[in-house]
Amino acid sequence: MGRVAIVTGGTRGIGAAIAVALQSAGYRVASSYAGNEQAAEAFRVETGISVYRWDVSSFDACAEGVARVEADLGPIEVLINNAGVTKDTMFHKMTPEHWHAVIDTNLTGLFNMTRQVWEGMRTRGFGRIVNISSINGQKGQAGQANYAAAKAGEIGFTKSLALEGASKGITVNAVCPGYVATEMVSAIPQEVLDRKILPHIPVGRLGQPGEVARCVLFLASDDSGYITGSTLSANGGQYLV
Known part of the structure; x- marks a missing residue:
């Protein structure tokens, strides 16, 4: 049977x-979500992938959610930390609520989720963790001090945990997408995309979700065992590290 993965x-x-x-690729997959039940149910019906609702900003909710997934599918061998939110505003207008909403989900959520699976991975001698960071965690972005701080923190988390997991067969890597054609990016006015974003992407287009997914698929595979602590940029050449 395929390895068990949570996204x-x-x-x-x-x-x-x-x-x-x-x-x-043959994995047994569980997808978690926080709030959009209609979208989650449509996804489940379309794909047959099991969906589970919990808030990654809550340690206890993550513990309960992971326990449910493991009861249904088995021990988790692959964790993809992708959940994230934005609360964009210029810093002089940023409130503690703006700050904590993003940090608690995007960064603390990594701790909350990874802590649930880490000991099992150590015991079994295998694990794959992929953290979805962002180009803006690498270069910064006006109006996103909260988001960029969280995403930069994900990269530091990745490097540190990679050092701890290496001798136990666990790899920890990060993927930093640039601008990808998702609902979040679709909310940007077309004029802004055409004038301020696309001209700065050398390949001349937005990325596609499937292109990021293929990066993750490799890092989650058995074949990537010699890669850990790495940050893979998938941004069309917009920011070169």
């Missing part, structure tokens, strides 16, 4: 594409 934020956008790619 957080796995019923829409990049997360949904990752879940489908893993399923197609």
